[in-house]
Each structure stands twice: as C-alpha cells, then as structure tokens.
Amino acid sequence: MESNRAFFWRLARYYGFYTLGFIAFLCVLAILEHEGMPRTWIGYLFLFVTIGLYAAIGVVCRTSDVPEYYVAGRRVPPLFNGMATAADWISAATFISLAGGLYLQGFDGLAYILGWTGGYCLVALLIAPYLRKFGQYTIADFLSARYPGRLGRNLIRILAVAATILISFTYVVAQIYGVGLITSRFTGIDFSIGIFLGLASILVCSFLGGMRAITWTQVAQYIIILLAYLLPVIWLSAKHTTVPVPPVAYGAVLPKLNAVEQKLRDDPKEQEIRNIFQARADDYDRRLKNLPQSWEEGRLEARHHIDEVKRNPQATLAEIKAASRALSSYPKSVEDAQRRWGDARAANLLRALPPVSQTEPFPGRDAASSDIKRNNFLALVFCLMLGTAALPHILMRYYTTPTVAAARKSVFWTLFFIMLIYLTVPALTVLVKYDIYTSLVGSSYNHLPDWVYYWANIDKVNPLVAVTDLNRDGLVQLGEISLDGDIIVLAMPEIAGLPYFISGLVAAGGLAAALSTADGLLLTISNALSHDIYYKVVDPQASTQKRVTISKLLLLVVALLAAYAASLKPGDILSMVGAAFSLAASTLFPALVAGVFWKRANQSGAVAAIVCGFTVCVYYMLHTMPTFGGSAADQWFHIAPISAGVFGVPAGFVALVLASLLTAPPDEATMALVDHIRAP
Numbered sequence: 001m002e003s004n005r006a007f008f009w010r011l012a013r014y015y016g017f018y019t020l021g022f023i024a025f026l027c028v029l030a031i032l033e034h035e036g037m038p039r040t041w042i043g044y045l046f047l048f049v050t051i052g053l054y055a056a057i058g059v060v061c062r063t064s065d066v067p068e069y070y071v072a073g074r075r076v077p078p079l080f081n082g083m084a085t086a087a088d089w090i091s092a093a094t095f096i097s098l099a100g101g102l103y104l105q106g107f108d109g110l111a112y113i114l115g116w117t118g119g120y121c122l123v124a125l126l127i128a129p130y131l132r133k134f135g136q137y138t139i140a141d142f143l144s145a146r147y148p149g150r151l152g153r154n155l156i157r158i159l160a161v162a163a164t165i166l167i168s169f170t171y172v173v174a175q176i177y178g179v180g181l182i183t184s185r186f187t188g189i190d191f192s193i194g195i196f197l198g199l200a201s202i203l204v205c206s207f208l209g210g211m212r213a214i215t216w217t218q219v220a221q222y223i224i225i226l227l228a229y230l231l232p233v234i235w236l237s238a239k240h241t242t243v244p245v246p247p248v249a250y251g252a253v254l255p256k257l258n259a260v261e262q263k264l265r266d267d268p269k270e271q272e273i274r275n276i277f278q279a280r281a282d283d284y285d286r287r288l289k290n291l292p293q294s295w296e297e298g299r300l301e302a303r304h305h306i307d308e309v310k311r312n313p314q315a316t317l318a319e320i321k322a323a324s325r326a327l328s329s330y331p332k333s334v335e336d337a338q339r340r341w342g343d344a345r346a347a348n349l350l351r352a353l354p355p356v357s358q359t360e361p362f363p364g365r366d367a368a369s370s371d372i373k374r375n376n377f378l379a380l381v382f383c384l385m386l387g388t389a390a391l392p393h394i395l396m397r398y399y400t401t402p403t404v405a406a407a408r409k410s411v412f413w414t415l416f417f418i419m420l421i422y423l424t425v426p427a428l429t430v431l432v433k434y435d436i437y438t439s440l441v442g443s444s445y446n447h448l449p450d451w452v453y454y455w456a457n458i459d460k461v462n463p464l465v466a467v468t469d470l471n472r473d474g475l476v477q478l479g480e481i482s483l484d485g486d487i488i489v490l491a492m493p494e495i496a497g498l499p500y501f502i503s504g505l506v507a508a509g510g511l512a513a514a515l516s517t518a519d520g521l522l523l524t525i526s527n528a529l530s531h532d533i534y535y536k537v538v539d540p541q542a543s544t545q546k547r548v549t550i551s552k553l554l555l556l557v558v559a560l561l562a563a564y565a566a567s568l569k570p571g572d573i574l575s576m577v578g579a580a581f582s583l584a585a586s587t588l589f590p591a592l593v594a595g596v597f598w599k600r601a602n603q604s605g606a607v608a609a610i611v612c613g614f615t616v617c618v619y620y621m622l623h624t625m626p627t628f629g630g631s632a633a634d635q636w637f638h639i640a641p642i643s644a645g646v647f648g649v650p651a652g653f654v655a656l657v658l659a660s661l662l663t664a665p666p667d668e669a670t671m672a673l674v675d676h677i678r679a680p
Contacts, residue, residue, distance in 0.1 A: 004402060008077045011219075015080075019223050025049065026227075029501040039500050046504040047183060050224065050511065051197070054217050055204040061213035066544045069210030069551070070137040070527060072400040076215055081406075082413020084215045085397045087222035087516040089116075089414070090421055091171075092178025093577040095225065095513035099492075100485025102429040106356040106363070108377055109429075113422050115381040115581075119388020120418070124411035127389055128398040130596045132407035133677040137399060138524075139164060139392045139588065140532040146595040148670060149603030154537050156603060159610045161528045163587040164392040168528075169562060171393075171580040172521035176202075176566035178514035181486065182507050184458075192567045198511065199563045202518050203556065210527075210551070211400060214519045221512035226420060228509020233424050236431045236496045246427035257358055257434045264437070264478050265354045269471065273479030276470050277352040284345035288338065295337040302327045339626065355478055358430060372638045380578070383645035387581025390588040393517075393524040432492050441478045445469045448476070451494035455487055465491075522562070526555035578642035579621065586617035586648025590656050598660075599674050605660030613652025620644040 029042055067073050076084070094116075102109035134142050140160035144153040176195055183194030230246075237249030264270050287294040306323040309315045331337035357363055362377065364370035388394065398407045440449065448467060455465040466482040469475075490510060493502040530551035535542050542550070590609040594601040624630045624641040639646060 004075070004077070007075065008079075011077065011080055015219060015223065018220060022224065022227070026501065026505060029504065030499060033499055033501050042501055042504045043507065046508045047197075047511070050508045051200075051515075053220065054515065055200075057217045057220060058204040058208050058213040061216055062208035063210065063212050064545060064548045066547060068212045069548050070399075070531065071396075072211045072215045074135075074400060075402055076400040076410075078401060078406045078409035079413050080219050081215070081397060081401055081410040082415075083222045083417055084218035085394065085410065085414040086417035086421075087218035087225060087512070088397060088520040089394060089418060089517070090222075090225055090513050091517035091577065092175050092181075092510065092514035094421070094425075095229070095510045096178055096181070096486050096489055097577075099425050099429045099432070100488040102358075102426060103433055103483070103488045104356070104485045106358045107361045108373060110426070111377045111380040112384065113425065115384025116388055117415070117418070117422060118381065118385040120411060120415050122385055122389035123394070123398075124408065124415075126593055126596065127395060128411050129404050129407050130677045131395055132398050132401060133404045133679075134673075135399070137396075138527055138532055139395055139592070140528060140536075143591060143595065143606065144532075144536075145673060146670065147591070147601075147603040147606040148667070151603055151607070156606055156610075157532055157536060159607060160588070160591075161532045163583075163610060163614065164528045165525050167391065167580050167584045167587070168393055168521045168525045169558070169565075170583065171391075171577060172518050172525070172562045173565045174577050174580075175514045175518040175521065176562050179511060179518070180566060182490070182510045182514065195563050195567055198515060198518075199559055202515055202522060203559055210523060210548070211396075214523055215400060217519065218516045221516040222417065224512045225509045225516075226417075228505045228512070229421055229424055229428075232493050232496070232498055232502050232506060233428045233431065235498055235502070236435075236492070237427065239496060240431055240434065246424045246431075250427035250430050253430050253434050254359065257430055257437065260434070260437045261355055261357055264441070267477075269473065269475070269477050270354075270479055272471050273477050274352045274354070277348045277479070281345050281348035281352060284341045284348065287341050288345065291338060292334040295331060295334050298337075299330055302330050343626070351479060351482075358433065375637065376640050376643060379639050379643035379646040382649075383578075383582045383585050383643045386585035386589045386649055387583075387645060390584040390592055391581075392528070392584075392588070393520040396524055396527075397520070428489070428492065432488055432495055435495055436481070436483075437478065440467075440481065441476055443476050445474050445476055449495075451491055454494070455491055518562075522555055522559050525558045526551045529554045529558075579644075582617055582621070582643060582645035582648065583614070585645035586613035586652055589613075589649060590652035594653075594656055594660075596674070596677065599671055600660055600665055601656060602660050602663055602666045602670075604663040605656040605658075608659035609652040609656035612655035613648045616651040617644045617648030620647055 029037075029045065033039075033042060063069055065073075098109075098112055101112060131139075131142055134145070136142065136145070140157045143160045144157040147153075147156045176199065179198030180191045180195035183189060183197055184191040189197070233246045234244045237246050238244040241249040241252045243249055243252065287298070302323075306320075306327050309320055309323045331340050362370045362373035364373055398410060401407045401410050440452075443449075445467070452465050452467055456463050456467075458464055463482070464484040464487045467476055468480050468482075470480050471477070490503075490506060493500075493506055530547060534550050535547050539546075587610055590613060591601075591606040594605070594609070620636070621641045621644045622630055624632060624635045624644075626632070630641075635641075636647065
C-alpha cells in the first residue's frame, strides 16, 4: 500500500512538471507569433514537439515483460487510469466531429453525448469490475473461460477475436484518417504523408512498450487534449459574455442564438436562397424520373457545350477547362447517374429547409417526420451506450488497475475527465454558431474573413467551406454557406479571431485525441492475434519473449493496413465510429453481460449471440447504406444504418437465451467462476 502511494505521488510530480512545461511552451509560441514567426513554423513546432514527446515516452517505457506489455503491470492508479482511459476514449470523433455534429444537427446531435456518457455507467455497473476480478489479459480470455463446452474453448475465443478485430479496425481507420486530416491541414503536407507521419508516433509508443508505454503516453495526451479544448472555449466565452466559464456562457448565448435563428427563418432573402435549392432538387427529381433518357440527353448536351466553347475564338482557357471538367465529371452510366443525382437531390432538399434550431427537439415538416427523428435519436443513444460497454480497447484498460476496487474508482475518474470535455462541447458549438450567424451572415461577399479563404483552399475538389452568392445581392445569406462539420473545432480559433498559436494548440489536441485512441486500438488488435490466436490456439508452449515479439510484428502489419485503408478516405469520421459501436453492441454485449449475470448462459448461447448479432447488424448496414449498394428505402422503421445495433442486440439476446435453454447447462466449474467474479 505504501509503495502504491509513493508511486502515485511520483507520477503526480512528473505530470505536474510536464503540464507546467507545456504551458511554458505555449507562452513561448505566443511570444514568437507576436514577434512575427510564420504560421507554418508554428504548425510544424506543435506537430513535431508533441509527436517527439509521445515517442520519447514510448522509448523510456519500452518493455518485453508480458504483464507490463499487456496490462501495464496491473499497477496503474485509478486517477491516472481514468485519465488514460479518457484519452483512449476522446477520439478524433469526439474531439473533431462531435461539435460539428451538434452544429449541423442541433438537438439531435446530443444523442452522441448522452449515448457515450451513459455507456460508461453501464461499464461501471455491468462489466469493468467483473473483468478485473477475472484478471486475465483480453476480452477473449474471459469469454473462453466463461463459456467452455463440447465445442472446445477455441471456438468462442476465435469468434471473440474476429469481433474484436473487426470493431477495432473500423474504429482505428477513423482515427488514422483524423491524423491525416489534422497534419495535412496545419502543415500543408500531403494527406497520405500526414497519415504515415502520425503512424510513426503511434508505432513508437505501442510497438516498444505495449500497454505500459501507451498508458503513460495517454495521460500526457489527455493533458494536451484538455488544454486544447478548454482554453479556446474559455476565451470565446469571455468574448461573448464576459464570463469565462463555458457552461455559463452557453446558457447566456443560447437565447440570443434562438432569436437570430428565428430572424433568419423569416428573412425573405433566406427564403429566396431556399427556393433556389428547392428548384435544384426538383430538377434532379425530374432527371431521375426520366432515366435513362435524361442521362443520354445530358451527356450529349455536355459534349455539344464543349464543342461550342472550343469553336468560340473569344473563349478563355478557364471556360474551356470548366467545360472539359463538366464532361469528365458527368455520370459514366445510368446507374451512376441514379446514385449521384439521388444524392444531389437529397443534399439540395436538405439545404432548402429552414436553419436547424439548436434547441428544438426532433424538428420535422410534420408529426411523422418528427417521430422518425425521435426514434433515430433513441436508437442511436441505445447503440452508443451498449457499444461503449462492449468496446474491447476500453474494457482492456480495466485489467491494468491494482484491484477490483481500483477498477471501480477508475471508471469514476474516467467519467469525470470525459465530463470536463463533454460539458464544453455544447458550449463551443453554440458560441461558434452565434459567431458565424452574427459576423459572417450579412457581411459583404467581397470582404469575406480570411478563415473562409484558408479552409476553402485546402480541398478544392470537396471544399470544407463554400460561400456562394446564389442570389447575386453581394451579401452573405446563411443558406449560401456550406460548412463541413469536421472543421468547426479546428477552425474555431480563426472564426473567433484568436491568435494562431491557439489554432496550433487545437490541432495538437485533435492529434493527441486521434493518436491516443489509435494506440489503444492497434494494441488491442495485435494482442488479440498474438495472445488469443498464436499463444492460446497455435503455440501454447511459446516463450514470453516470443509472444511479445509476435505481438509487435502483428501490430506493425495491422497499423500499415489501417493506414492504407485510411488513405483511401473511406468516409466521415463520425459515421465510421458509429458503425463500430453498433458492431460492438450487437456482437459482444449480450455474451459479456450474460456471462456475468445469467449462470444458465452456455457456450452454444454465446456462439449463437455473437453470430446472430453480428449477422443482423452487418446485413442491415449493407442493406441500407448507399455506399455498399443498399438503399435508404429498405430501412426498417426508418432507422438509420448507423443504429443497426438496435436490431442486432435483441437478435443476439434472443439467440443466446434460446440456444442456452435448448442445450445442456454449464458445468460446476463455470458456475464457480461466475460466483468468484461476482463476489465483492
């Protein structure tokens, strides 16, 4: 006990000096910016100093000892494990995309905050203490020990590993995508190079020291995440309300924002813009109804137009290039036209609607559409809660505490450190939205703020910001502004007129969030393959050194595969992460919870739960997501594919109960194991 207390205070001293050092680094950068240091240099300093810091911790904490590599020696104090778990949890989706989701979706975006927070309550009540009492290394260890049977332990282990890999890989691709997003935007380097630069930092931590290095790196990363999120929002709060407390500022600005929203909703100029988008949507609707004839006519028209432009001696090079681009980007087939015109119609219909109210729950044109939004809100909260309680890389963290009581305290500290960020997210959203609605809307189109031009030029194919004077009145209307949700946090310092070093700090925080989660996910995948497949199935006689070496090699392979997948830019961060939660909830949650609380659950039931939950969830996603060739028209009860777990989880529980009751009950040793992990 005395040694644990001394270890805690030693850690507190180290991280206290680290925090003071980082604040001093910020002050130095503020002075350098004031003295005229170029912005690019500030971006590079933030990038390389923070990545170098994480790499240094990884080198110092390198180990080949199995308990240290897999579970950090089971000696992480609850407070620091809470910080590490919070950093593991606050991913690119939370840091970059959550505020953007609230900005674009209004009240409906709160589903993410409610679902993820509620999920930790389930972790504390249903799973974490019992896993720590079990005391092994992975989720598959618990499931294989809890569900022995005539099919052998390996079947349930292999299924658990397959689920872990699929869930974690989907999640980690989103994190590495976020790494590329941040590094490319703040340093000017290519997106793919940014991905592999961030990957180098990830690998130094997880490759050399496993869970030991990752834990102490994640504590350092959480401190940067907290400073990066709170400092600019506190600054923004003082700007708008003179009260530098984000939750207080949030309450003060919200009524003002509602008044501005109402004014914009009734503005004739805004209605004029909405009518333009409605006309465009109607045009796409006519094209879709007249397929395939409309596609053929459009292709001939594009060819005719480029011939006319080329024949015109007064045509400029820009006009010729524009005509050529129009032809080359024209749909290549009727099927392609149907998909692209359908997406364009939906996008224009969305922009033809009045601005989304930040406070109105489930807004819709009628009661039926409002009910659909409410049902999707509740379904998403359900999937995020249960998915959180079954995420392998989060549950593994509770193996690292010294005792079961410490695991319970660790969940409390995790919730506390997440709360500090989650209470700030809605405040940030409202303050930024109010800033845009009152400063950008109504301004002259010829004198747009610098941040609009900067972010518009980062990706010219799919602009992150676009302001187009649709009605030619020379003024910016809200309907003429198109914003990518992922830039709300990253561009927030510039939108609010804060110094550039604050922008660099926010980028460093987003990078820390993505790297910390990616570290934990990659280690989870490599440990599942090396410990659960190689050691437990292929070569049970493998030495400890060989096991750790295999884990490191597999980690390298998985990291490279994830980086390659992320370089393909598979989709927005929030949707990829949402899919991972539905998969985790459908595949692992029923077997984990029943393994603790229902003694009658047996191997056949667990296998049925994993297979059925996974099958229903994946089938629904593939069947309803246009990306995979599905159609929104095939949705059940109008539930969005991100919430596929709302069907997968009940399917898993039903399959578990039926299969367990139709087969022999577990043996006495299994019953004794359940009694052991449930004992205080």
